[in-house]
Amino acid sequence: MPEKFDVIVVGAGPAGTSCAYTCAKNGLKVLLIERGEFPGAKNVMGGILYRKQMEEIIPEFWKEAPLERPVVEQRFWFLDKESMVTTSYKALEWGKEPFNNFTVLRAKFDKWFASKAVEQGAVLINETVVLECIVEDGKVVGVRTDRPDGDVYADVVVLADGVNSLLAKSLGFHKEWKPEEVALTVMEVMKLPKKVINERFNVNDDQGVSVEIFGDSTKGALGTAFLYTNKDSLNIGVGTTLSGMIKKKMKPYELLEYVKEHPMIKPYIDGAETEEYLAHLIPEGGYNSVPKLVGDGVIVTGDAAQLVNAIHREGSNMAMTSGRLAAETIMRAKESEDYSERTLDYYRTAIYDSFIGKDLKKYKDATHVFEENPQYFEQYIPLMNRAMGTFFTVDGTPKREKQSKIIKSFTGKNGRLGVAKDLYRAWRVVK
């Protein structure tokens, strides 16, 4: 007889583990199934973990969790071929409790996080792939794994299987993601001595820096690159929407090579040795791509539900909150022993009432606007650089003349009105 649990959670990423942890802590019998050799083995993230949503699950987790560095400075680089415009904000307060956010290595963090769920009583099995949900009378009643005698049952199945979301798709909750709904991101973890990192980024051992890079890093395609500091390594990566890659006929690893060789970036990674090479999709469809979230006996969370803020590359926090909300929904359902779609719909409401729903709504047109208007990435960032270049180059030209030259350069191609409209639109979608 196959065993029955209260909850089966598929996928031990931030979404799944948050759900499993919360359920187990509240006394439910939980099975967490992960296909990797251990949780995090193959999971990929640029590396920013947000303190607040994690703390809602494990208070003061930073005292114990394997974190790299608390981020005290966020930099933004607008990159052209041989110049860049930068802005940054640094706050020493972020280096102290309760911190703001951290860089993490997922292989270490996910493993630790899952071990906390196990401490709470969740049963974790690794190296096991869930092939499909077992559906009886239109209700999800369990999952089928790839192992011999591999069926196992539960009142509720939580799908936290990440961006590919095959299980929700096979339930008909959504179709194949479109190329503009996912970004392909490649990254490397590069070893570099702590001391060198500290010097290059102007921080000490317990301070980290995040750098978001726009413009030439994607050769103008819609997307961004990033550079984050770990304890003694750097995470460097770049991603663009699949459609962008296709349009520009770029290969992801070539793009990463381009970024690594970029004269503005190279000095930061000089001498670092590649330790790991990773590639992963990020769901970037946003508000309009969120699929059906609940069904009879099933809830979809995290990346599998497209819960990512593409503009700010926030995914793990939304994953965690969605996992926690799923757990709370299940605990409510448990009271009435009713796991129908109607009862579980509480989850959907909770998501849309939370910061997830609100943020996704706010940025709902962002990807679309940028996708449809390549001038943002292809033209404005180079223009911005030229403007700065013109303005700051001391060549005897009066500043007033420089300003009018700059304005001309902006109005040349799209017309003055066009630029203004574009800028307004951009401001609307990201602000």
Add this chain to the structure above:
Amino acid sequence: MSLESISEGRGKKLNILVCVKQVPDTKIIKVNPKTNTLDRSSAPAILNPYDAHAVQEAVRLKEIHGGKVTVLSMGPPQAKEAIKKCVEIGADEGFLISDRRFAGADTLATSYALYKAVQKLMKQDGGIDLILCGKHAIDGDTGQTGPGIARRLLIPPLTNVIKVAEVNLEDRKIQVHRKIEDGYELIESAIPCLLTVEKEINEVEYSPLPNMLKAARYTPIVWTVDDLEDVDIKQLGLKGSPTIVGKMWPPAKSEGAQILAGDSREQVREAVSIMLQQRELFKVKGGERV
């Protein structure tokens, strides 16, 4: 310790003990050629691959003959993970002997500690009919522990086993194929005995889900030195190890290779002409053109 006492009082079932070791995954340990240092942190600990085959074989034999598969390991507390892996493969229970006083053991001291644990396990219900070990542990490649345990128990060691051909519980005999350099020998031994197994003996199967669930919930039993009986502390750990590591050094570097110049094709041409200096290697027929 007489042979009979190991398997006293049992008839028709095969109780098997498998000794397993947790080792760093040497496929992943990488050496930095510039500094000659090891990056141990990057190497996860795994169940010694040969031992996985030993457990699999034990499970296979249990399925045929009935009985029980117990695993025994000596190592740090993390070695519990290796034991859980064995439960995934199908072992029924597992014991870890873990104590600072075991630390630093060479194979002689290891076999002594394991022998003491085996003695205790023998007294548990059912006793032990067969002990299985891996051919060797991939961290040291010695293969000395198994025969050491066998000698202490005064049971025959059958090393490098590639097949268990027959188990006869009636006559308490076993026949196995033992790999030798140019083939194999078919050898018969009385039970109890100890086998060390090669990888060819079986394929480690993909564990069924119920085993995975069992392993996930399983907590191996941990014994310290004090849980064992009649232990001569002087024979344990570093103290009980006749061998010690003297010096360690990176192997002498020769002056190094002469790196050929130019692009690939130029390098290749140069290499070919160097190789052809050893012309007799590629001698033409009749040998007159050398």
Add this chain to the structure above:
Amino acid sequence: MNLDEYRGVWVFNEQRDGELVDVGLELLGAGRELADKLETELCGVLIGHNVKDLAAELFEHGADKVYLIDDPITEQYRTETYMKAAGDLVRKYKPEIFLYGATSNGKDLASAVATEVMTGLTADTTLLDVNVEKRLFEASRPAFGGNIMATILCKKHRPQMATVRPKVMKKPERQPGRTGEVIEETISMREEDLRTKIIDIVRDTKKGVNLEEADIIVAAGKGVKDEKGFKLVEDLATVLNATVGASRDVVEAGICGHDHQVGQTGATVTPKLYIAAGISGAIQHIVGMQNSEMIIAINNDPDAAIFNTAHYGIVGDLFEVLPLLTEEFKKALQEETEEGGVPSHA
């Protein structure tokens, strides 16, 4: 234990079907050096049935004495009987050093004897020396899965024992007519009391990969990535009429069989030409091929350790270099041929 009672260097001279196994003779060479340094005698240990004649060969390879156990019960190798025989000899004649070839039986016996007489044993050594003053045996082997050699000592127990890989030591020059003393002992065991019996010995007739005897080896490392890359190595080997070798990582990845493995846990080879393609040069690999006459390494990492051992290095992508090498070599051979004769590497 009074360490001073122990004198002499012993070598276990394994025989199969009345023929001496090579590694035992190699060890007589290594043992001779140790014995000379210690100013003590070198003894062979010969166990079997109707094997007395083999003693002469041991003397001619440098043994001063041969301890012989000749009995039907020891006709074939069995741990039970050999362990008893060797153990009794050790207890009675007290050698200070005892060497075994690292064959299946040699390793099996050494492990059993070590426990029987409670002494230290170092496995798979590749370098032997001795501290004459302290009469301390220094047995060295690659260790910790890395580029490190470690010397293992056994200070307070005797004999000091080690297994040594075949082909690592050089077989000594035969000295015809050299003789010595045979000391014959008996074994007090009865077949009825034994727990094991050899029923059959099946010799593998199909000829496997014979790396040990190869003159030319082209070896593949993990740099070949998969079967496709391995094929490039095979192609070159075909043109050179070479034998194909491999590193352990390639074998572990299932790209080729274990019989292709060169190194500490594979074959030890001494070809005239060894081409290493995509091999990083870990010590476990190096110890198996460092005595090759000419080593050419192909690696895209100019800092790869293999270049420390190789004589010539090609820094480049093997996926480009190997086909070129095959092509250029074909051409060169053709030219040779045109100048006269057909290339033959038989």
